[in-house]
Amino acid sequence: MELYNEKELDRLNPYQKEAVLDESPACIVNANVGSGKTTVLISKVQYLHHVKKVNYEEMTVLTFTNKAADEIKSRLLAAEPELPVEKLRGFGTFHSTALYYLREYLPVEKLGYTRDFLVIDPEEELELALDLIRQHKLKIKYKNRLKKRLESAMAVRGEEKKVSKYQDDIFDLVRLLREEKASQDKMTFFDLLENANLLLREEIGNSPSPKWVIVDEVQDSDSQQLVFLDRLVSRGANLFAVGDPNQVIYSWRGSAFQIFYTLKHKYRAKELTLPINYRSSSSILEAARCFLQNGSPLTGVREPGNKIIVKRQYDAFQDACYLAGRIKKLHREGTPYGEMAVFYRLQSQSGMFEDVFSREGIPFEVSLKRTVGDVPVLRWCIRLLRFSLNKKDTPSGIYVLASREYGEGISEKKAKEIVCNSKPGASLLFDKMCGFSRICEELGDEEALFSYFELERYLNPVSASYMEDRDAVHRLFQIMFDYVKEQQENREAGMRAFINSSSLYGLDVLREEISEEKDSVKLMTLHASKGLEFSCVFITGVNYGLIPLKTRDMDGEEEERRLFFVGITRAKDRLELSYYTNPGERAMPGESRYIRMIPPRLLEGEEERGPAVSLQELKRQVQEQRTQVQERSLQEQKRSLQEQERSLQEQKRSLQEQKRSLREQEPAPTKRVRHPRYGTGVVVREDETMLEAEFEGYGTKEFIKAFSELEYI
Ligand SMILES: Nc1ncnc2c1ncn2[C@@H]1O[C@H](COP(=O)(O)OP(=O)(O)OP(=O)(O)O)[C@@H](O)[C@H]1O
Numbered sequence: 001m002e003l004y005n006e007k008e009l010d011r012l013n014p015y016q017k018e019a020v021l022d023e024s025p026a027c028i029v030n031a032n033v034g035s036g037k038t039t040v041l042i043s044k045v046q047y048l049h050h051v052k053k054v055n056y057e058e059m060t061v062l063t064f065t066n067k068a069a070d071e072i073k074s075r076l077l078a079a080e081p082e083l084p085v086e087k088l089r090g091f092g093t094f095h096s097t098a099l100y101y102l103r104e105y106l107p108v109e110k111l112g113y114t115r116d117f118l119v120i121d122p123e124e125e126l127e128l129a130l131d132l133i134r135q136h137k138l139k140i141k142y143k144n145r146l147k148k149r150l151e152s153a154m155a156v157r158g159e160e161k162k163v164s165k166y167q168d169d170i171f172d173l174v175r176l177l178r179e180e181k182a183s184q185d186k187m188t189f190f191d192l193l194e195n196a197n198l199l200l201r202e203e204i205g206n207s208p209s210p211k212w213v214i215v216d217e218v219q220d221s222d223s224q225q226l227v228f229l230d231r232l233v234s235r236g237a238n239l240f241a242v243g244d245p246n247q248v249i250y251s252w253r254g255s256a257f258q259i260f261y262t263l264k265h266k267y268r269a270k271e272l273t274l275p276i277n278y279r280s281s282s283s284i285l286e287a288a289r290c291f292l293q294n295g296s297p298l299t300g301v302r303e304p305g306n307k308i309i310v311k312r313q314y315d316a317f318q319d320a321c322y323l324a325g326r327i328k329k330l331h332r333e334g335t336p337y338g339e340m341a342v343f344y345r346l347q348s349q350s351g352m353f354e355d356v357f358s359r360e361g362i363p364f365e366v367s368l369k370r371t372v373g374d375v376p377v378l379r380w381c382i383r384l385l386r387f388s389l390n391k392k393d394t395p396s397g398i399y400v401l402a403s404r405e406y407g408e409g410i411s412e413k414k415a416k417e418i419v420c421n422s423k424p425g426a427s428l429l430f431d432k433m434c435g436f437s438r439i440c441e442e443l444g445d446e447e448a449l450f451s452y453f454e455l456e457r458y459l460n461p462v463s464a465s466y467m468e469d470r471d472a473v474h475r476l477f478q479i480m481f482d483y484v485k486e487q488q489e490n491r492e493a494g495m496r497a498f499i500n501s502s503s504l505y506g507l508d509v510l511r512e513e514i515s516e517e518k519d520s521v522k523l524m525t526l527h528a529s530k531g532l533e534f535s536c537v538f539i540t541g542v543n544y545g546l547i548p549l550k551t552r553d554m555d556g557e558e559e560e561r562r563l564f565f566v567g568i569t570r571a572k573d574r575l576e577l578s579y580y581t582n583p584g585e586r587a588m589p590g591e592s593r594y595i596r597m598i599p600p601r602l603l604e605g606e607e608e609r610g611p612a613v614s615l616q617e618l619k620r621q622v623q624e625q626r627t628q629v630q631e632r633s634l635q636e637q638k639r640s641l642q643e644q645e646r647s648l649q650e651q652k653r654s655l656q657e658q659k660r661s662l663r664e665q666e667p668a669p670t671k672r673v674r675h676p677r678y679g680t681g682v683v684v685r686e687d688e689t690m691l692e693a694e695f696e697g698y699g700t701k702e703f704i705k706a707f708s709e710l711e712y713i
Pocket residue numbers: 011012013016031032033034035036037038039040244277278279530531532533569
């Protein structure tokens with residue numbers, strides 16, 4: 001049966017079809033968010049295989065995350081269940097593909113390694129570096145930033161540039177570290193790409209020489225990854241790279257906006273576009289357009305859908321309680337939990353949501369890349385296996401023996417003596433590790449492995465965490481045995497491969513990773529949301545200081561904006577944003593400008609919103625509001641003064657009233673006057689100018705005071 005036919009192509013829009021059918025030696029697809037990059041990538045692989053008859057083994061498909069690689073592989077396997085998974089070994093992250101090349105093809109011996117080298121994480125490298133500083137009495141400044149300093153020093157190319165700006169021994173440390181890692185047969189993630197790049201340059205005649213290199217999320221490639229691409233392209237591979245410049249969210253790793261430009265010109269690549277977004281409702285897309293940076297048109301095909309809800313909350317706790325209710329309601333109305341996600345800016349924000357959701361009985365998963373090293377008992381077990389499989393890894397041997405929690409708990413000094421001098425008989429556990437290779441193939445199952453190392457004794461059976469630790473180790477061993485069986489390699493090689501994947505994949509190797517099938521709400525940082533989609537997305541803490549984070553420069557600010565763009569474009573049907581009025585020290589109270597950048601007609605909140613405004617306008621409005629408030633208060637004061645005055649006059653009048661009535665009630669004191677003609681009289685009425693008096697025999701007479709000849713008596 002033809003697995004890929006015209007019908008498959010008909011599902012694609014014309015832009016997608018053009019990208020799939022394109023056969024240029026180099027093609028860069030500048031794709032919009034949600035425009036079907038993954039769809040196109042998978043179609044391309046199927047088209048090349050089924051129509052152009054390119055074997056899967058002749059393709060290298062590079063992704064940015066393990067999850068993306070797994071998705072591509074599982075979609076290919078779903079379409080073609082008989083496809084042996086080994087044929088897809090060239091499909092993976094840059095690091096896992098480099099590991100595959102180094103193990104299978106490249107002459108690692110030239111760099112002092114054996115094919116059995118093991119991958120270590122950066123923490124282990126740091127331990128090694130600190131040891132070397134002590135041993136060689138190196139002068140290293142800013143040791144608290146050693147990890148960062150090592151990263152930068154390792155990236156320096158050209159001997160003449162290897163001069164420490166702090167005038168210390170950092171470059172000697174890098175050299176010693178490189179030698180030490182090779183002598184212990186260990187590589188870090190950085191070394192995987194670095195060594196693969198070195199050997200790929202030299203080993204032109206040697207495999208691997210893929211016919212096609214297909215790259216996902218190319219916008220986030222760093223300089224090492226671009227060199228890796230270049231090595232493969234210069235061996236004659238066709239390049240097909242897909243990416244979105246609006247989703248560059250890792251420029252601190254060295255990826256840059258100019259990658260498209262660089263690739264296009266370096267390889268004279270044909271540039272295609274995927275403009276149509278299939279994912280989000282048109283309201284969500286319209287909001288997303290406010291955060292676009294490269295001005296490419298973002299076209300959608302969906303209905304307007306729900307308005308974007310904006311909620312003001314007192315703090316994260318109140319928000320978590322509100323979200324718990326909201327999520328339950330949406331679930332009752334038919335949205336599966338697995339179609340809902342809560343995004344935040346910082347991992348430290350997840351705790352509050354985890355607590356409240358567990359209390360409220362909401363199933364949830366936190367997307368957190370944890371390494372096996374984050375679980376103490378697993379870290380100890382992995383190092384036990386590391387030393388058992390690689391006797392050159394003396395630091396792991398010492399770590400196992402000198403651990404305070406597990407093993408024999410012997411002193412570090414003694415552990416060093418035993419491991420470095422290979423002293424048999426001094427420690428039972430050490431002897432077991434040394435004898436592991438001899439019995440490894442005979443171990444029937446994970447139980448036998450557990451018993452061989454007598455772990456019921458060494459996992460500290462009196463500790464409170466014993467049961468939990470024992471179960472975790474059983475699980476680790478069981479998965480390792482399954483993995484080894486799947487690999488169809490010998491036991492030791494399979495175990496090595498497992499340990500390497502545990503370093504590369506983190507705890508995902510225990511299949512505790514976020515799985516889409518599980519019906520649970522997903523909690524994750526905005527960074528972790530990349531490439532995913534959900535029916536309903538809640539972005540919490542949209543306060544200045546969180547979203548966006550305070551940044552040092554414009555580049556940082558632009559990256560924050562792209563990160564928010566990535567977050568909102570994960571939503572298919574519902575987008576809900578919240579901000580806090582009491583966000584704690586890190587952030588400012590109130591909504592961040594990102595909410596104000598969205599046109600109000602797209603928003604629905606609990607309060608009436610004014611029009612979207614610029615910061616200047618906002619400032620003006622605040623000042624205007626202040627002046628209005630001041631004027632209003634002055635008028636209030638005036639009104640109240642007038643009120644008081646009126647009331648005083650009332651009181652005065654009422655007092656006069658009372659006085660008058662009292663005067664009327666009381667017999668007025670008689671005033672007497674004498675007149676030369678009428679004799680003595682009694683005053684009956686008087687004001688300032690007039691006076692009336694009654695005279696016996698003459699009656700009442702009225703006088704003008706100023707001209708009368710009256711005399712008071
Ligand atoms: N031609 C098409 N017709 C209908 N739906 C499509 C088409 N192409 C892709 N889709 C759908 O659009 C959505 C987004 O596709 P996909 O996840 O491949 O996009 P993407 O470009 O990888 O997204 P992102 O930019 O977020 O990484 C998916 O739900 C997919 O099924």
